[in-house]
Amino acid sequence: MSTLWKSRYAQRTLGIKSSAIRELLKVTQNPEIISFGGGLPAPDVFPVKRFEEACHKVLTEQGAQALQYGATEGYGPLREMIARNIARYGILAKAENVLITSGSQQALDLIGKLLINRGDRVLVEAPTYLGALQAFNVYGAQYVSVPVDNDGLITEQLESCIRSGVKFMYVLPNFQNPAGVTLSEGRRHQLIVLADKYGIPIVEDDPYGKLRYEGEHIPPLVVLDRQNLRSDNGFTLGNVIYLSTFSKTLAPGIRLAWIVAPEDVISKLVQLKQAADLHTSTFNQYVAYEVSRDGFLDRHVKLIRQVYRERRDVMLQALHEYFPHEVTWTHPQGGLFLWITLPEGSDSSELLPAALAENVAFVPGDSFYPNQLGANHGQEGGRHMRLNFSYCQPEQIREGIRRLSVAVKMQLRSAHAVQ
Amino acid sequence: MSTLWKSRYAQRTLGIKSSAIRELLKVTQNPEIISFGGGLPAPDVFPVKRFEEACHKVLTEQGAQALQYGATEGYGPLREMIARNIARYGILAKAENVLITSGSQQALDLIGKLLINRGDRVLVEAPTYLGALQAFNVYGAQYVSVPVDNDGLITEQLESCIRSGVKFMYVLPNFQNPAGVTLSEGRRHQLIVLADKYGIPIVEDDPYGKLRYEGEHIPPLVVLDRQNLRSDNGFTLGNVIYLSTFSKTLAPGIRLAWIVAPEDVISKLVQLKQAADLHTSTFNQYVAYEVSRDGFLDRHVKLIRQVYRERRDVMLQALHEYFPHEVTWTHPQGGLFLWITLPEGSDSSELLPAALAENVAFVPGDSFYPNQLGANHGQEGGRHMRLNFSYCQPEQIREGIRRLSVAVKMQLRSAHAVQ
Numbered sequence: 152m153s154t155l156w157k158s159r160y161a162q163r164t165l166g167i168k169s170s171a172i173r174e175l176l177k178v179t180q181n182p183e184i185i186s187f188g189g190g191l192p193a194p195d196v197f198p199v200k201r202f203e204e205a206c207h208k209v210l211t212e213q214g215a216q217a218l219q220y221g222a223t224e225g226y227g228p229l230r231e232m233i234a235r236n237i238a239r240y241g242i243l244a245k246a247e248n249v250l251i252t253s254g255s256q257q258a259l260d261l262i263g264k265l266l267i268n269r270g271d272r273v274l275v276e277a278p279t280y281l282g283a284l285q286a287f288n289v290y291g292a293q294y295v296s297v298p299v300d301n302d303g304l305i306t307e308q309l310e311s312c313i314r315s316g317v318k319f320m321y322v323l324p325n326f327q328n329p330a331g332v333t334l335s336e337g338r339r340h341q342l343i344v345l346a347d348k349y350g351i352p353i354v355e356d357d358p359y360g361k362l363r364y365e366g367e368h369i370p371p372l373v374v375l376d377r378q379n380l381r382s383d384n385g386f387t388l389g390n391v392i393y394l395s396t397f398s399k400t401l402a403p404g405i406r407l408a409w410i411v412a413p414e415d416v417i418s419k420l421v422q423l424k425q426a427a428d429l430h431t432s433t434f435n436q437y438v439a440y441e442v443s444r445d446g447f448l449d450r451h452v453k454l455i456r457q458v459y460r461e462r463r464d465v466m467l468q469a470l471h472e473y474f475p476h477e478v479t480w481t482h483p484q485g486g487l488f489l490w491i492t493l494p495e496g497s498d499s500s501e502l503l504p505a506a507l508a509e510n511v512a513f514v515p516g517d518s519f520y521p522n523q524l525g526a527n528h529g530q531e532g533g534r535h536m537r538l539n540f541s542y543c544q545p546e547q548i549r550e551g552i553r554r555l556s557v558a559v560k561m562q563l564r565s566a567h568a569v570q
Numbered sequence: 571m572s573t574l575w576k577s578r579y580a581q582r583t584l585g586i587k588s589s590a591i592r593e594l595l596k597v598t599q600n601p602e603i604i605s606f607g608g609g610l611p612a613p614d615v616f617p618v619k620r621f622e623e624a625c626h627k628v629l630t631e632q633g634a635q636a637l638q639y640g641a642t643e644g645y646g647p648l649r650e651m652i653a654r655n656i657a658r659y660g661i662l663a664k665a666e667n668v669l670i671t672s673g674s675q676q677a678l679d680l681i682g683k684l685l686i687n688r689g690d691r692v693l694v695e696a697p698t699y700l701g702a703l704q705a706f707n708v709y710g711a712q713y714v715s716v717p718v719d720n721d722g723l724i725t726e727q728l729e730s731c732i733r734s735g736v737k738f739m740y741v742l743p744n745f746q747n748p749a750g751v752t753l754s755e756g757r758r759h760q761l762i763v764l765a766d767k768y769g770i771p772i773v774e775d776d777p778y779g780k781l782r783y784e785g786e787h788i789p790p791l792v793v794l795d796r797q798n799l800r801s802d803n804g805f806t807l808g809n810v811i812y813l814s815t816f817s818k819t820l821a822p823g824i825r826l827a828w829i830v831a832p833e834d835v836i837s838k839l840v841q842l843k844q845a846a847d848l849h850t851s852t853f854n855q856y857v858a859y860e861v862s863r864d865g866f867l868d869r870h871v872k873l874i875r876q877v878y879r880e881r882r883d884v885m886l887q888a889l890h891e892y893f894p895h896e897v898t899w900t901h902p903q904g905g906l907f908l909w910i911t912l913p914e915g916s917d918s919s920e921l922l923p924a925a926l927a928e929n930v931a932f933v934p935g936d937s938f939y940p941n942q943l944g945a946n947h948g949q950e951g952g953r954h955m956r957l958n959f960s961y962c963q964p965e966q967i968r969e970g971i972r973r974l975s976v977a978v979k980m981q982l983r984s985a986h987a988v989q
Binding site for chain 1: 630636640676
């Protein structure tokens with residue numbers, strides 16, 4: 152019987168490899184290990200007390216509705232709050248343009264389901280968010296990738312990639328996961344113009360947009376796209392699907408995110424979501440609304456920015472102190488991650504066991520490059536490590552970077568010895 | 571731009587029709603209307619107070635963990651509790667055989683994603699659960715259907731259908747949605763034997779199993795399957811994927827359900843779930859565990875049984891009093907629904923506007939039959955109505971049936987007049 156199952160779903164497991172991060176997280180259950188591996192928010196900034204008050208209020212005043220089935224689109228007042236909130240960043244959406252999803256991962260899954268036919272090419276950054284690759288892989292996506300530098304996606308290389316034939320582009324403009332870099336305003340304009348010229352939709356993933364620790368806010372692609380269209384026709388046109396989430400500003404355990412898109416796109420996504428999970432937890436939506444309201448979300452985001460900015464600074468300072476000069480890293484203006492570049496010929500996957508032996512964890516760079524026909528990202532990925540700076544306390548960060556530097560120096564020495 | 575979107579996802583919208591029930595629910599927002607249309611649990615039996623205590627306890631004692639990311643498989647103690655709980659029904663599963671899903675709809679979606687390749691045939695009951703058809707349609711399922719009578723799926727017609735080539739069978743053995751009928755023990759054995767003979771997996775959907783109001787418990791297919799295999803080899807073999815949910819015993823608004831399957835099937839489903847939504851809300855899982863523990867779930871299910879049994883009885887009594895003798899209905903031993911059969915030539919879709927004019931709603935039968943090549947279920951579906959008896963108060967049920975009888979009698983008279 153067991154072989155029956157195996158033969159029946161064999162073809163469906165192609166393209167889904169168990170996540171390296173996932174396996175890694177198992178190792179890092181060990182409390183001795185300082186982990187820069189996950190992408191976890193700091194639990195010490197979860198607004199637990201506010202959640203408790205919100206649960207009490209919701210259950211006392213609206214218990215019957217909050218525990219009942221709800222609309223696939225999401226809880227009306229929450230959709231309206233999100234629309235008001237993003238209007239401050241120039242995204243002129245109505246509640247009807249907002250679909251509540253069970254985390255951003257579901258948003259990526261629904262978009263993959265809607266747009267990807269087996270073999271379709273998706274343009275992504277190299278490196279890019281692993282979860283997006285996992286979501287799109289299920290639908291048989293192929294990838295065309297464009298490298299990033301300190302100003303994000305290198306748009307100079309974009310047009311030839313687009314011409315090779317792509318279904319849509321998936322881009323993380325702010326404090327990108329994993330590289331921590333931000334797409335410059337000039338390049339955002341170039342991206343929009345090219346997307347428009349070739350009629351290629353953009354999926355703009357913006358989970359960290361509010362978590363900026365320095366520098367000026369840059370308008371999201373969805374706003375520049377509308378300006379480019381020179382239309383006052385409400386949010387009915389547009390080439391961009393915009394994603395964001397409560398996971399990094401309130402808490403990931405409530406699994407609440409949202410998609411902003413033209414109404415006809417939303418209505419297709421609603422049909423797919425209905426078939427996928429009927430709707431996102433009513434209770435969590437009521438609670439998140441209660442938690443966020445009356446300006447709490449804004450105040451809380453300020454607190455998170457302070458805490459994470461300090462941790463980023465501690466990590467940057469420790470890297471400066473402990474790491475050898477051949478190693479470089481990005482200077483993220485926000486978000487949760489920074490990206491280490493080792494000397495040519497390094498292999499961060501080989502470095503990982505040495506780091507774990509020193510009781511420190513990271514994610515090797517090659518996890519963040521898509522499998523791509525005719526391209527070998529193994530070498531490029533091998534030069535990189537992703538480090539998360541949001542989860543650990545400052546003193547742990549310092550100690551973790553010291554430990555990691557021991558492993559890095561050891562690998563560099565043995566590489567020199569071989570040469 | 572808008573046309574761009576349209577052309578890009580045109581092919582993906584095939585096979586997904588907006589749910590009739592969904593559209594109906596919009597109409598029934600009108601408080602004047604007594605709705606037997608939805609499949610909603612009674613909000614008056616939601617254990618609101620217990621939820622409040624559980625939220626308080628979870629946030630006070632485990633706030634940081636409950637609001638953080640969690641494992642894709644689900645919260646360990648909840649998986650263990652479910653394994654213990656189903657063991658009482660003879661399902662000898664370990665926690666490793668249990669995957670927590672974001673409602674049963676997600677379980678159906680993941681199973682469709684795992685098993686269905688475009689054009690594959692799925693064997694379903696006629697009528698069957700609409701949500702399953704919606705989930706499977708997305709993956710391009712074709713259907714082979716077997717009619718049900720008062721003892722459930724007519725297994726005498728099963729073998730020839732199986733021989734026509736099916737990928738798996740989707741069956742609701744207990745108090746089936748929509749027909750309210752229960753598969754007899756004899757037929758369960760026949761089904762298992764045939765599934766084994768032809769090597770066809772069974773997806774056993776059991777959302778209502780605990781809500782039995784009369785008669786004896788019948789062992790689930792997953793138990794009979796193991797007995798048939800005569801193996802003591804733990805839960806590593808087996809031809810059945812078993813689904814159940816907290817939606818009908820605690821509350822649907824928390825979106826918590828589960829899949830029980832052999833470990834190698836679970837591990838494939840975990841990969842797909844990780845790509846679909848990372849994991850189900852950690853917070854909701856902690857809260858559901860706290861709500862359920864210490865025997866509360868059992869006590870609460872007893873209360874629900876009392877309340878729903880009374881409502882079923884009131885509906886049966888009112889049907890007996892008000893409905894003309896040409897109309898028949900099922901006598902469900904549990905669950906949430908009963909199924910009306912109108913005289914030949916009736917059209918329940920035409921009846922719906924007349925019923926709404928009387929301020930009462932139901933779901934026309936044709937929603938529950940799959941589109942099937944070479945078969946016309948329109949006529950069969952037209953003879954049926956699904957009525958929900960869990961949602962309305964007893965006095966509303968009586969009044970609603972009276973109103974519905976007015977519309978029914980009117981339609982029967984005009985049919986006679988035509989003849």
